[in-house]
Amino acid sequence: MAYDRYIAICRPLHYAMLMDTRACVRMAAAAWASGFLYALLHTANTFSIPLCQGNVVNQFFCEIPQILKLSCSDFYLREVGLIVLGLFSFLGCFVFIVLSYVQIFRAVLRMPSEQGRHKAFSMCLPHLAVVSLFVSTVMFAYLKPPSMSSPALDLVVAVVYSVVPPAVNPLLYSMRNKELQEALRKLVIQVQRKHR
Known part of the structure; x- marks a missing residue:
């Protein structure tokens, strides 16, 4: 998404050539393949970790930090290595997104037209909002100190980062649709009239 926005705003005349089918x-194949490979490595590794504290995970899905809490050997160090590898991969993507948006904002702020700046910002801000929400909750989930860890908090954070961004994403992007904005405005007016 960041690359698409970068090409659309910073190199609009080349958009059709650079963002062809x-x-x-x-890009989709690379994202799916890397995600599949990363998940496969984690799955294979977690199945090889001996568990000595039972096999009950206090989550609604089998999350890696919860499995590592059940481990009783040094095999979990391989999993930590995979997490570090994932962090480096994540940091590479994060730096790419940040650099793309720095270039985008520089280009937008140089636009002479107020309407052009508004249109460009309205195209970029939903993506930034969803990415920020996801990154902040994942960072909190995985980087919080163990002293802050509790089963209830871990469960809430896991729900927030796995459910909220995918649920909010279509809402944020659809709010750019004029017909939906008009329908929402009418709904708000109708609700206000009922409560008067």
Whole structure:
């Protein structure tokens, strides 16, 4: 998304050439393949970890930090290594997103038209909001000190980062649709009239 926004705003005349079907398929395939490989490595590794504290995980899904809490050997160090590898991969993507948006905001702020700046910001801000929500909750979930850890808090944080961004994403992007904005405005007016 960051690359798409970068090309659309910073290189609009080259958009059709740079963001053709082949480029989109390659980016989607790379994202799916890397996600599948990362998940496969975690799955294979967690199945090899001996568990000595039972096999009950206090989550609604089998999350890696919860499995590591049940481990009774040094095998979990391999999993920590995979998490560090994932962090480096994540940091690479994060730096790419930040650099893309720095270039985007520089280009937008140089636009002479107020309407053009508004349109560009309205195209970028939903993506930034969803990414920020996801990154902040994941960072809190995985980087919080163990002293702050409790089963209830871990469960709430896991729900927030796995459910809220995918649920909010379509809402934020659909709010750019004029017909939806008009329907929402009418709904708000109708609710206000009922409560008077």
